[in-house]
Amino acid sequence: MNRCSGNVFSRRGFLAAGALTGAGLTLGDLMMAQQARADQKSYEFIEAKAKNVIHVFLPGGLPQHESFDPKPYSPLEYRGEFGTVKTNTGEVFCNSVPGLAKRADKFAIIRSMTHGEAAHERGTHNMFTGYKPSPALIYPSFGSVVSHEYGPRNDLPPYVCVPNVPNEFAGSGYLSSSYGPFALGDDPSRSTFKVRDLNLASGVDAERFARRRAALDAVNGRFTGSVSADNVDAMGTFYDRAYDLLNSPNARDAFDISKEDDKLRDRYGRDVAGQRMLMARRLVEAGCRMVTLTYGSWDMHAQLTAGVKRSMPAFDRSLSTLLDDLSERGMLDETLVMVTTEFGRTPKINKDAGRDHWPKVFSVMMAGGGIKGGTIYGASNATASEPEDNPVTHADLATTMYHLMGIVADKELMSPGDRPIEIVDGGEVIKGILA
Template structure:
């Protein structure tokens, strides 16, 4: 944590000398100074231990999911019907299973930002910041990894199946806080996490000898350079050793440990098996798991696109909520479903919808979030927020708050520049338990 002022100044040492006579040692004094200076930050008791961030690339339409407009003209509302949730709200009929579990999650219908390009919208939703030509900001996973580090020898930040985009990286933070990518899709019949097992012909004693030899070489090499990528590689090796040496941690990646009935309940497809793997990883100790599913950039034939893509997500998310709840994990696991932006209010000439960042929807479940709530609203044609707009900075601040991370804490960017984790976001307190 960055502290304001310099506790090691000449004045500080003079004060330490005068106070020592009253029984305070220099370490005690410095500890008190640090504690006083850190009162700038409001410490937060975390409600969530982990986050599962489900990102839907391309921009999911709000009208065909969580924010239908059944009373608007056909060219605005689209061809999909609606249904009542178990809380009396109205969702699109594309998500019938989630509608039966609406009491378990909240929907924000007033997400908004100004970036209509895929890359810029993605940047917003992975960092909480608008893109800047001067600085690359760290992703949520990198920040969580930086603040908390590993738990139970599992990587703190894991990506399923791969790091999804350039904005899911470490930004200005050291590379050692990057995401661990599975490298293969859990839905594959031959799924295996790359580099998680010893090479053929290498037994445990041989592995230990190789590790010791590598450590000797690394100590010599790292003493000659301070390059970030060298230090990061050393950290990666150490974490890999910890993982290989911890059977319980390795087992978390073995999706075949799950029974057939549960795997069927999630769905034997990309959405279902990625979500099931995410549950295994947070249950075992990973702090933030990011996964992607589908392609939601439906400029053409949006009805058939949703009919093809949404059922697996509806099934998988519903199974995830049920599974976390039955294991007593929902209260401590934040499930966050986001996308780059929404889609245009009016159906285009190709029966699709185009990019629309002015308003869209996000789903949040567990981890200190109320169930059965809709926050904010779009106007009659889902063109802009009607009230209670929520920015990416607000969403990020709320997520960090639930994890016990102070969003306006300053981290150090290159050049010793203090940069807030999130700049200007507000906690969406109305949706919190």
């Protein structure tokens, strides 16, 4: 059931209703108006286009010129050393991503992403929460909000990070820590890869495990009856979900990447990028609602050309294969693939043959899950130094993602002090990229 399609009232809704009462309406009229507004919002958001999300985050700041927004007619010190490649839709990408250029009909590129945070931590916060950092409040990550709104499916954690929680902003924020991510704890590209804590300890069979659980439940029951605290409740939730994983062979199998066909693993690439993306596909196919993975280090202040040549081929190959694999399995229409980074890079090459931090404009990709493929949305100016039209903020991106998942982005959640906080404040759905 979509938990967001009931009588959900945003702060804006109540303010609007207040204006109606000032016009002389009765309490009955007000309630009818509120219900009509709620029904209208429920109708708009009732059908989720995306059942799952794979969030590929490229830490460090992906250079827009050397990926999806080349400037071939700008001076060399702006355009860089790479050339261009024509996509299968007639657009132009940097020739560092030839595989993705052949699949441009499967995704949308936003070339006008913008925010004002030039520090890594603050930019990362924006792109994991939809909010600018605040000294007064820790905001929940996308995955934790999804976990809060929908909960687990098929005995699998709703929110998984591959291989580990990538940063301090990928957690549950002001929500209960029970909505935090489950992390693999090991990299699926390793030959000895093993997800931690998914098997019973040596010498513990199913019967002994059941006795231990019953004893623990009895002790916890007395303790939680007298103590009320988030970390206590959260620990109980973690135990329950761990039991579900241990008791469900299908759930445990979802984490066993060795069950994949060897030829498919080779297509993805037997490297960090390939096996992380393959693991993400396995997990959403099995029932995880949101998988966040990271790849590479794109903070290329020096020798950018060499850095891109080193990191981009594996990314291009593995992401291309992920899109093909999802499509071949009939999963792309219900799986939103979102590729983001904390900011872009400076329009001009620096003295060390690199590019520095540049939050004024950068590019992100969105595919599947209700996205119109073959779309270029927004534009940067001639040197990719600022948006030229249709600027998109991190709040807009978050609102669009939630919209595709059937989550009302301005729904209010309760922070610790019973303060209502909107999931996203002020974002707009990017309608130009919707199918």
